Amino acid sequence: DTEVTQTPKHLVMGMTNKKSLKCEQHMGHRAMYWYKQKAKKPPELMFVYSYEKLSINESVPSRFSPECPNSSLLNLHLHALQPEDSALYLCASSQEGGLAGKETQYFGPGTRLLVL
Amino acid sequence: QKEVEQDPGPLSVPEGAIVSLNCTYSNSAFQYFMWYRQYSRKGPELLMYTYSSGNKEDGRFTAQVDKSSKYISLFIRDSQPSDSATYLCAMISIQGAQKLVFGQGTRLTINP
Numbered sequence: 001d002t003e004v005t006q007t008p009k010h011l012v013m014g015m016t017n018k019k020s021l022k023c024e025q026h027m028g029h030r031a032m033y034w035y036k037q038k039a040k041k042p043p044e045l046m047f048v049y050s051y052e053k054l055s056i057n058e059s060v061p062s063r064f065s066p067e068c069p070n071s072s073l074l075n076l077h078l079h080a081l082q083p084e085d086s087a088l089y090l091c092a093s094s095q096e097g098g099l100a101g102k103e104t105q106y107f108g109p110g111t112r113l114l115v116l
Numbered sequence: 117q118k119e120v121e122q123d124p125g126p127l128s129v130p131e132g133a134i135v136s137l138n139c140t141y142s143n144s145a146f147q148y149f150m151w152y153r154q155y156s157r158k159g160p161e162l163l164m165y166t167y168s169s170g171n172k173e174d175g176r177f178t179a180q181v182d183k184s185s186k187y188i189s190l191f192i193r194d195s196q197p198s199d200s201a202t203y204l205c206a207m208i209s210i211q212g213a214q215k216l217v218f219g220q221g222t223r224l225t226i227n228p
Contacts, residue, residue, distance in 0.1 A: 006159075040124070040221075041220070045215055105150075
């Protein structure tokens with residue numbers, strides 16, 4: 001089973017709201033990722049967690065706050081977002097965040113976020 | 117110059133045709149190569165993963181890597197309307213932070 005699940009599928013929020021995106025995988029993967037994807041563009045990496053520790057933050061604004069409560073779960077907390085943050089937010093996981101076949105990333109279906 | 121170049125298309129071909137999708141890259145440290153398929157409003161789905169130069173076949177899909185030319189391809193045989201999607205090449209460097217670097221994606225339409 002190579003499934004990564006994400007909730008909610010769709011989210012509409014105002015600029016003053018606080019919301020969270022959730023991601024879950026049960027493949028025993030130890031690396032998890034958040035990506036942002038705008039229309040007709042490739043995914044852009046936001047954060048990487050490896051063994052539940054934040055290993056990469058691609059200079060993402062602090063209004064996005066990731067959290068990895070355990071090896072299967074990844075959250076993205078959202079606060080005071082801007083309309084330009086509207087996008088598809090993708091979660092992915094890989095075996096260890098290393099090389100040699102272990103780096104294959106499996107993506108979830110995404111959460112489509114609209115900020116009004 | 118982008119690290120990975122991929123023609124965004126759109127590419128439209130008749131059903132049954134052989135489709136060729138390509139990416140070029142500039143960084144010789146890229147050693148691991150992937151092709152993802154992404155349907156509209158869905159997450160990317162891994163199609164092929166290759167490391168060595170040469171061909172790798174999986175059903176109607178063949179991935180080809182030419183490291184000397186820094187060129188990768190995905191061939192789709194007997195294309196079907198269900199193959200209509202955006203195809204993203206992606207690669208990982210063995211140096212520095214091991215992040216996926218994506219091409220722009222090629223939008224493909226297979227016409228019945």
